[in-house]
Amino acid sequence: MEDEPVNIREYEEIAKQVLPKMFFDYYNGGAGDEYTLRENMEAYRRIMLRPRILVDVSRIDMSTTLLGYKMHSPIMVAPTGMHKYAHPEGEVATARAAAACNTLMVLSFSSSRKIEDVASSCNAVRFFQLYVYQKREVSATLVRRAEEYGFKAIVLTVDTPRLGRREKDIKNKLILPQLSNLDGLVSVDVGPKGGSDLEAFASQTLDPSLCWNDIEWLRSITSLPIILKGIIAAEDAIKAVEMGVSGIVVSNHGARQLDYSPATISVLEEVVKAVSGAVPVLIDGGIRRGTDVFKALALGAKAVLVGRPILYGLAAKGEKGVKSVLKMLQSELELTMALCGTTSINEITRKHVQTEGEKLRSLL
Ligand SMILES: Cc1cc2nc3c(=O)[nH]c(=O)nc-3n(C[C@H](O)[C@H](O)[C@H](O)COP(=O)(O)O)c2cc1C
Numbered sequence: 083m084e085d086e087p088v089n090i091r092e093y094e095e096i097a098k099q100v101l102p103k104m105f106f107d108y109y110n111g112g113a114g115d116e117y118t119l120r121e122n123m124e125a126y127r128r129i130m131l132r133p134r135i136l137v138d139v140s141r142i143d144m145s146t147t148l149l150g151y152k153m154h155s156p157i158m159v160a161p162t163g164m165h166k167y168a169h170p171e172g173e174v175a176t177a178r179a180a181a182a183c184n185t186l187m188v189l190s191f192s193s194s195r196k197i198e199d200v201a202s203s204c205n206a207v208r209f210f211q212l213y214v215y216q217k218r219e220v221s222a223t224l225v226r227r228a229e230e231y232g233f234k235a236i237v238l239t240v241d242t243p244r245l246g247r248r249e250k251d252i253k254n255k256l257i258l259p260q261l262s263n264l265d266g267l268v269s270v271d272v273g274p275k276g277g278s279d280l281e282a283f284a285s286q287t288l289d290p291s292l293c294w295n296d297i298e299w300l301r302s303i304t305s306l307p308i309i310l311k312g313i314i315a316a317e318d319a320i321k322a323v324e325m326g327v328s329g330i331v332v333s334n335h336g337a338r339q340l341d342y343s344p345a346t347i348s349v350l351e352e353v354v355k356a357v358s359g360a361v362p363v364l365i366d367g368g369i370r371r372g373t374d375v376f377k378a379l380a381l382g383a384k385a386v387l388v389g390r391p392i393l394y395g396l397a398a399k400g401e402k403g404v405k406s407v408l409k410m411l412q413s414e415l416e417l418t419m420a421l422c423g424t425t426s427i428n429e430i431t432r433k434h435v436q437t438e439g440e441k442l443r444s445l446l
Pocket residue numbers: 108109110122160161162163190191192211239311333334335336337338366367368369387388389390391
């Protein structure tokens with residue numbers, strides 16, 4: 083019998099072995115030089131933990147809530163497109179695994195399974211991620227369907243007025259699967275011209291004129307809470323709060339959009355301070371260990387989202403693999419909490435981490 087993977091890196095290795103190169107590169111790649119892609123992970127390694135000792139850690143409670151919904155732990159599933167590249171069941175398998183792990187999944191606009199199929203596959207709490215199509219009515223239709231099928235919030239992605247330049251996809255001539263949610267709604271001209279079909283698709287569909295006023299438009303078509311995903315700067319976080327959003331995701335889209343944007347963990351604290359508790363601040367990008375989750379919580383995140391690790395699990399073993407990835411991160415977080423002397427999420431504080439700047443200052 084094959085050895086079970088013991089960490090996310092080993093799941094990544096399996097995904098690389100089992101997936102066609104074109105699909106693995108699409109999942110794993112980033113924009114431009116992939117500097118931010120590396121930095122998203124490296125920045126976590128520069129933060130050290132400051133454990134406290136002699137605390138009774140015989141019981142650890144990792145549970146938390148987001149917008150009033152309870153989760154087993156603050157580790158959520160990020161919206162990622164096209165799960166059918168990884169497994170024929172696609173997003174249905176992912177949703178079932180998220181439900182089994184009592185966590186929240188954000189379903190991508192570019193899902194390869196229909197909103198309705200994902201909704202009827204299990205009864206987890208789900209949010210719906212939105213891109214704004216040049217023909218606004220297409221996005222409005224999807225919002226209405228998500229609302230009708232019980233999704234609890236709209237996560238509007240704000241870092242993608244145009245698609246980032248992903249050179250691997252261009253070289254591989256990435257082909258698009260059917261984006262089932264858009265059946266009958268969208269007809270675009272993609273095909274064998276060379277280059278990435280995703281890029282061709284995005285350039286004909288994404289609305290680059292999307293701006294702050296459109297938050298009002300979105301509010302006029304839905305009563306669901308709105309979360310903005312893709313904020314990096316404190317000024318934008320303040321503006322988002324002023325616009326009445328219900329949450330913020332500090333994200334650089336897994337380094338797939340603007341290369342040389344900062345690692346998300348390096349700007350989290352600035353955003354958390356700017357928001358000063360008005361709305362929950364979430365983070366994603368580069369989280370591969372329970373210790374990473376702990377560091378993000380210590381720097382003020384309410385919860386984290388993971389993208390690629392879910393896809394690795396899905397490619398390796400379908401629903402079982404996604405479950406295993408989520409459980410792995412949950413149990414790594416639990417152990418980190420125990421070894422840091424924290425028994426609940428609220429007990430994780432700023433004092434449990436030391437950033438590189440603090441380490442250097444302490445030497446002066
Ligand atoms: C293959 C892939 C597809 C993605 N698709 C979407 C998407 O459809 N919508 C979106 O808002 N973000 C999308 N993202 C970004 C993720 O939501 C998330 O921000 C990112 O994956 C977090 O970084 P991580 O992969 O290092 O965990 C995608 C990311 C990947 C890797």
